[in-house]
Amino acid sequence: MERIVSLNEPKLSTAGQESLPPLSIGQWQHRNVLDLDDFSPEEITLVFEIANGMVEVLGRDVKKVPTLRGKTIAIMFYEPSTRTRASFELAAKYLGADTVSLDAARSSVVKGESLIDSLRTLQALEVDTIIIRHPCSGAPYIAVRHLQTRIINAGDGCHAHPSQGLLDLYTIKRQLGDLKGRKVVIIGDILHSRVARSNIWGMRSTGLHVVLCAPRTFIPQGMPEMLDKCGLDHVTIEHNLDHALEGADVVMPLRLQKERQQSGFISSIREYIRLYQVNAERLKKAAPHAIVMHPGPMNEGIEISHDVAYSGSSLIEQQVTNGVAIRMALLYLVAGVKNQ
C-alpha cells in the first residue's frame, strides 16, 4: 500500500521556529522518484507547493529544520558529479537528516561488487532513502525491483534526471506564471541527454510547447515514434536553431560533451558553435522576455556565449537555488513519512 501524504503527516514546522505555510492536500503515490513519466499534474503541483515552503526556509538566517531528524539518506554516486551531489546533500542536511555519501566509483565497484549487492548492503545498514546516480540507463529501475529502501534517481545514463526536470519546470513557472502556449527550446545533444528526456515528461500537460533543436546526429532514430507512442504531442523536433528560437519563451542549451566530436556526432566544435550556440545575436529571435536556462555545467563559449550566460535573461543561478528547494521537497515526500 502506497502512502498518502496529508496534513496529518509530520509537519515541516517545529517548536521555536516559524511554521511553514500549510500545504494544500494532494495525493502523493510515489514510493520512489525514478522519472517524471508517472507524475500526475497534481503531484507536480504538490512538489512545487512544498518547494515554495523550502524556498522560504532557504531564505532564513538559520536554514536547518528538523523535518527529517533521525532519518538517514545515502547518496550513492556511480559517476562524478559536483552540483547535483552537493544539492542533494545540502537538501538533506537543511532538513535535518543524516547523510552518508558514497563515491561508488571508488569503492565497492572496484572490488567487483554488483549494484544490487551494494544497494542491499545500504538497505541492511537501515538507510531510509538512497539517492543514486548511475551511468547506466535504468539502474535505479533495476534497484527498486530488488529493494525495499526508497530510491531517488539523481540521473541514470541518458535516461532520466527527474529532480532536474522538476527544478527546470519550477524555475520556468515562477518566472513566467501562466505556461499555456509558452515555447521552450531545448538545444543540443538530445541523444545523450537525461535532462531533455525528463523535461519532456515533466512539461507534459502544462501547456508548454517543447521544441527539441539539434543536429540530426543528436536526435535518436526512434524519437519521432517515441513521441507518438507515448502521446507526447507537445514536443516537436527542429534542426535549425534560428527557426526554433522564433518567439521562444525559454531557451535551454545543453552541455556539449567535447568527446562527441571524436565519435563523429559533430564535425567540429567550431561548426557546432556556428550552428547551435545560443548568443546575444541569436537570442534576438526569441521573445523579448525570453529566459535562458542551462542544466550545467556550462561550456561557456560553446553551447552558450558568456554574455548570454550572465545576462539579465539568464536564470542559471536561480536554477541552482531552486534545485535545492525541489530536492528538499522530494526528500520530504519520499523520506519524511513514516515507513510502512
Place this chain on the structure above:
Amino acid sequence: MTSRSILIKNARVISPSQGIDGKMDIYMEDGLIKSSGANLKVSAAVTIQADGLVACPGFIDLHCHLREPGFEEKETIASGAAAAIRGGYTTICCMPNTNPPLDNAATVDFVRKIAASQAPLITVLPIGCITKGRAGQELTDMSELADSGCAGFSDDGSPVSNSQLMLLAMRCAAGLEIPIIDHCEDLDLSRGGHLNDGWVAARLGIKGIPAAAEESMVARDIALAEMTGATLHLTHISTRGSVELIRAARARGVKVSADATPHHLTLTEERIIASPAEPGVPLIYDTNAKVNPPLRTESDIEALIKGINDSTITSVSTDHAPHTSEDKLCEFELAAFGISGFETAFAALMMLVHSGKIKLNTLIALLTCGPAAVLQHEYDITGTLKAGSRADVALLDISREWTLDEANMLSQGKNTPFIGQQFKGTVAATIHAGEIAYIDKSVRISE
C-alpha cells in the same frame, strides 16, 4: 548398443518432407525407422499409446550455445543436451564461441567426446570457426575441421567484417560442401548498442542497434554466396529488410537459406519495458529480453512470418544462449545478450499456430526437414520418418496448457523472457536413435 524396438500407436503422424499427415503407427528397431502406416501389425518391446499426440521427426537446431569448454558456469554439454531433449530436439549444432573456440580439430574432438559420453541421447554437431580465434584475421584449417566432424562454419557473434576474407571462406566452404552459417551484424553500426534502434531505445536513453546493421551484412553475404556458389545459411534473421533481401536472392537461385528464432517471431522490443507477468510496472528494463540481434518490431515479425509462409525462411533456430543469473541480474547495459531457448521453442512457436499465423505442418517443417536440408551431410539421416532414417522422433501434445517456471528448467540458464508465460502445447516425448530420451509421465507406455 542395440536399442529396443519401439512402436508408436495411433499418433497423428506429420512428416512434412514426405507429405505425410495422418493417423498411423511408427515402428523403429535398431535405432532406425523401419516402417510407418495405419495399424502396423508388429510387436515391439515398447509400445507408446499416442492417441491425441502428434508424432514427427525429432527437432534439429542449427544454432545453439552449449558453453563447454570454457563457460561451464553458464551451461555444460550435459545440461544443455538435457534441456534440448526436453524441448524435442534430437540434433543440435553448437556454436564455436567457447573458450578455447572450436577453431581446431582437437577442440572439436573434445566437444564430440564429451557429447558422446555425457549426452548420448542426442546428436551434437559442432560448428567450426571461420577464422582462428574468431578474430576475423586468418582462416581456420577448414578442411581439417570438416574432417573432424564440423557441420558448418561460423564466427557467430563476431562475424567476419573483412569481406575479402569472407569471400575466401565461402570458396573453401563451397569446396567442402559445408554451409557457412552467418550471424549478420555490421559491428561498426551495432557497437555500443543494446536493443533495437527504435522508439524503446529513444525512450530508455540506450543506444540502439539499427536494422541496417543486420541488413548490410545480409546483402554482402548474399553477394559473396552468389559469386562463390557457397551454401550460405543466415541465422536468427530479425528484420523485414533481411527477409526481402533473402527472398529476392532465393528467387534468382542463390544458395541461401535462413532461420528465425522463436523469440524474434513472438516478441518485440517493447517486451524490454513491459511484461505480461508484471502488469502495471512502468519500465522493467528486462535483461532477460536482451538478445542479439535485438527483439525488433511488429512490422518485422509480420515480415518474418510472411517469409516463413512463402518459404523464404525454412527453419527455426533457438540461438539457445544460457547465462548465469549474475550475467543478467545487473544494469541493462552491462547484461549479457542471450535467451535460454531450448525448453520453450516449440511452445512459443505454437502461439503462432494457435493464432492462425502459421500451420502446424509448417512449424514442424521449420524444426525438422528445413534445418536438415541446410546440413547437407545429415539430410535423409534425420528430419524425416522415412524407413532407414535414424529413429529420431518427437511426440507433441499440442493442446496441453502449462506455465514456464524457472525452477523446472533443465538448462542452467534461466534467462528467458518467457518465465511466467502461459503456453499451450508441449513436447511429450523425445526419441533419439530409437532410445527414449525423454518421456512425460502422462504418456501411456507398455513394455
